[in-house]
Amino acid sequence: MTIMxxxxxxxxxxxxxxxxxxxxxxxxxxxxxxxxxxLVANRWLSxxxxxxxxxxxxxxxxxxxxxxxxxxxxxxxxxxxSKDERFSPGEVVSHFAxxxxxAIIDAASATRIDxxxxxxxxxxxxxxxxxxxxxxxxxxxxPRAGETVFVxxxxxxxxxxxxxIAKIKECRVVxxxxxxxxxxxxxxxxxxxxTINYKNTDDMVxxxxxxxxxxxxxxxxNVGGTHxxxxxEAANDFARFALCGMIEQYNSEPVGPRNIYAVIEKSLLLQxxxxxxxxxxxxxxxxxxxxxxxxGKVKWQETVVHGLERTPSAFLDLFAGKNIGKMVIDxxxxxxx
Amino acid sequence: MTIMxxxxxxxxxxxxxxxxxxxxxxxxxxxxxxxxxxLVANRWLSxxxxxxxxxxxxxxxxxxxxxxxxxxxxxxxxxxxSKDERFSPGEVVSHFAxxxxxAIIDAASATRIDxxxxxxxxxxxxxxxxxxxxxxxxxxxxPRAGETVFVxxxxxxxxxxxxxIAKIKECRVVxxxxxxxxxxxxxxxxxxxxTINYKNTDDMVxxxxxxxxxxxxxxxxNVGGTHxxxxxEAANDFARFALCGMIEQYNSEPVGPRNIYAVIEKSLLLQxxxxxxxxxxxxxxxxxxxxxxxxGKVKWQETVVHGLERTPSAFLDLFAGKNIGKMVIDxxxxxxx
Numbered sequence: 145m146t147i148m149x150x151x152x153x154x155x156x157x158x159x160x161x162x163x164x165x166x167x168x169x170x171x172x173x174x175x176x177x178x179x180x181x182x183l184v185a186n187r188w189l190s191x192x193x194x195x196x197x198x199x200x201x202x203x204x205x206x207x208x209x210x211x212x213x214x215x216x217x218x219x220x221x222x223x224x225x226s227k228d229e230r231f232s233p234g235e236v237v238s239h240f241a242x243x244x245x246x247a248i249i250d251a252a253s254a255t256r257i258d259x260x261x262x263x264x265x266x267x268x269x270x271x272x273x274x275x276x277x278x279x280x281x282x283x284x285x286x287p288r289a290g291e292t293v294f295v296x297x298x299x300x301x302x303x304x305x306x307x308x309i310a311k312i313k314e315c316r317v318v319x320x321x322x323x324x325x326x327x328x329x330x331x332x333x334x335x336x337x338x339t340i341n342y343k344n345t346d347d348m349v350x351x352x353x354x355x356x357x358x359x360x361x362x363x364x365x366n367v368g369g370t371h372x373x374x375x376x377e378a379a380n381d382f383a384r385f386a387l388c389g390m391i392e393q394y395n396s397e398p399v400g401p402r403n404i405y406a407v408i409e410k411s412l413l414l415q416x417x418x419x420x421x422x423x424x425x426x427x428x429x430x431x432x433x434x435x436x437x438x439x440g441k442v443k444w445q446e447t448v449v450h451g452l453e454r455t456p457s458a459f460l461d462l463f464a465g466k467n468i469g470k471m472v473i474d475x476x477x478x479x480x481x
Numbered sequence: 482m483t484i485m486x487x488x489x490x491x492x493x494x495x496x497x498x499x500x501x502x503x504x505x506x507x508x509x510x511x512x513x514x515x516x517x518x519x520l521v522a523n524r525w526l527s528x529x530x531x532x533x534x535x536x537x538x539x540x541x542x543x544x545x546x547x548x549x550x551x552x553x554x555x556x557x558x559x560x561x562x563s564k565d566e567r568f569s570p571g572e573v574v575s576h577f578a579x580x581x582x583x584a585i586i587d588a589a590s591a592t593r594i595d596x597x598x599x600x601x602x603x604x605x606x607x608x609x610x611x612x613x614x615x616x617x618x619x620x621x622x623x624p625r626a627g628e629t630v631f632v633x634x635x636x637x638x639x640x641x642x643x644x645x646i647a648k649i650k651e652c653r654v655v656x657x658x659x660x661x662x663x664x665x666x667x668x669x670x671x672x673x674x675x676t677i678n679y680k681n682t683d684d685m686v687x688x689x690x691x692x693x694x695x696x697x698x699x700x701x702x703n704v705g706g707t708h709x710x711x712x713x714e715a716a717n718d719f720a721r722f723a724l725c726g727m728i729e730q731y732n733s734e735p736v737g738p739r740n741i742y743a744v745i746e747k748s749l750l751l752q753x754x755x756x757x758x759x760x761x762x763x764x765x766x767x768x769x770x771x772x773x774x775x776x777g778k779v780k781w782q783e784t785v786v787h788g789l790e791r792t793p794s795a796f797l798d799l800f801a802g803k804n805i806g807k808m809v810i811d812x813x814x815x816x817x818x
Binding site: 390 | 755758
């Protein structure tokens with residue numbers, strides 16, 4: 145019996161904002177799993193802004209996607225067939241063969257998940273987006289009670305956890321996002337003390353100074369551009385900047401922060417980071433966030449898109465800010481074998 | 482008996498490049514020193530690029546100079562009259578009442594110097610420029626043997642010590658400066674392994690990649706602008722950037738580093754710093770650099786200008802790169818009382 149998989153390939157490299165025609169849905173017969181491999185049927189797929197970087201041809205912390213080859217990324221799947229004694233059919237695992245409905249994966253790349261938590265949380269607060277928030281806020285930000293923390297793209301999958309970790313650490317949190325519905329959730333559910341709707345703000349510096357009258361001690365950057373400039377302007381001496389993403393400039397000619405001299409003048413720390421270089425704290429992260437979820441201290445939102453064929457449009461919607469919280473693709477409707 | 486002092490005042494705030502008419506030489510009678518004070522006759526004055534920042538009206542890590550008030554800065558003077566039992570006439574001290582020939586200072590602000598070393602070294606390698614190099618290279622750069630270090634404005638008072646500390650730590654050093662005479666000194670005396678004459682270089686990225694084929698692990702920035710962009714481009718993963726100065730943009734509209742995203746992609750650390758926040762390591766610095774000078778491991782150059790009235794032009798020459806090593810003003814000729 146052959147098993148057919150449908151998977152998205154990179155058809156061409158995007159110039160500027162990616163378009164639907166940069167992606168192609170391809171049908172492919174899968175081989176039978178070999179010893180140490182699993183056949184999984186995906187239930188949830190993740191799309192994330194960082195994937196834009198892999199669509200350029202440039203070498204980076206992850207290898208670039210290749211034209212004509214399948215895309216990949218985080219996914220949650222159920223095991224259909226196992227050739228590894230550690231896993232059994234029916235178990236749900238997180239793995240990295242996303243952008244497709246079925247895959248043969250190495251068992252070593254699969255992680256069994258705690259099914260008492262909604263499984264797609266392992267693409268959000270318990271997945272790499274949550275891990276980015278955890279590393280950036282705790283390892284770099286090192287929040288102290290009473291400090292002021294500014295988080296951009298705060299309603300996204302990374303930002304929303306960054307906000308809540310800062311609140312757990314008893315900081316005052318200023319959150320920016322685009323749209324009143326996002327800001328309301330940040331204030332009412334995530335605990336943000338002040339919010340900025342950047343889409344209604346001509347002057348980010350003035351808005352941030354008003355929202356953070358005592359200055360900014362920690363900036364968690366998901367946006368870059370004018371947000372980064374405003375944070376440099378509002379920073380207190382010795383502030384820490386955890387640089388996680390710069391979505392404002394992924395699809396356009398980048399503009400550098402003109403007030404970069406503030407880094408010297410205010411003795412600022414700017415630390416860039418990527419999750420995969422910090423795996424030594426993964427277990428701590430899983431333990432802490434699982435407990436915070438159980439204690440009701442961490443909440444999250446999802447934007448759910450249904451059906452494999454909508455994966456590219458869900459990805460494109462990230463750059464229009466159409467997601468609230470984690471953008472996920474639900475493949476369960478009629479897709480499970 | 483009244484004692485007359487001649488001192489430079491800030492006559493007006495510079496717009497762009499400072500001009501001679503931003504400064505005014507004023508004669509003033511000094512009062513007699515009171516208990517705990519010293520009358521000093523200055524022998525050497527320091528002019529430094531950071532002073533440009535204090536000529537704007539902006540609050541910063543040091544208070545701005547005020548229009549109509551005297552400028553100040555590091556100086557070496559001999560005590561003429563002492564009203565403090567810890568000091569005696571004839572002793573040579575470093576202090577902060579520069580830009581003038583005589584001053585009444587608080588004894589607490591004076592530091593006796595080791596006169597076995599040329600006294601003006603206390604404005605250079607043993608003064609705040611050397612301290613900046615020491616903090617930036619050791620506390621932030623944390624050099625390991627075999628790493629590649631890039632230093633900009635490497636022939637200046639800060640950069641030249643940064644180069645030599647990196648060599649003491651057995652690194653490979655790439656040094657940039659403007660002019661072949663500076664580069665020759667860096668190679669032949671300071672031990673730089675490769676040099677870049679930025680004034681002859683259209684493409685700093687290409688020049689740095691060629692000079693640092695294994696990439697840059699530590700960047701000591703005195704320049705900003707295109708140097709900072711090139712360093713971001715050539716940086717290896719986990720590189721450390723000690724941001725000390727940005728002379729390229731002190732007199733012009735600043736341009737931000739367009740490739741700031743490299744900070745995330747390569748997990749870079751950018752740490753700004755100013756010397757006065759790091760006084761807890763001053764004693765270590767004095768001990769180490771004094772020993773390195775005695776061992777012949779640290780050399781320095783000076784550009785000496787004679788006469789108080791030339792202080793502003795010496796300051797302006799910093800921005801044209803006319804100094805090699807530390808720019809100092811020698812007041813000893815016929816000026817000592």
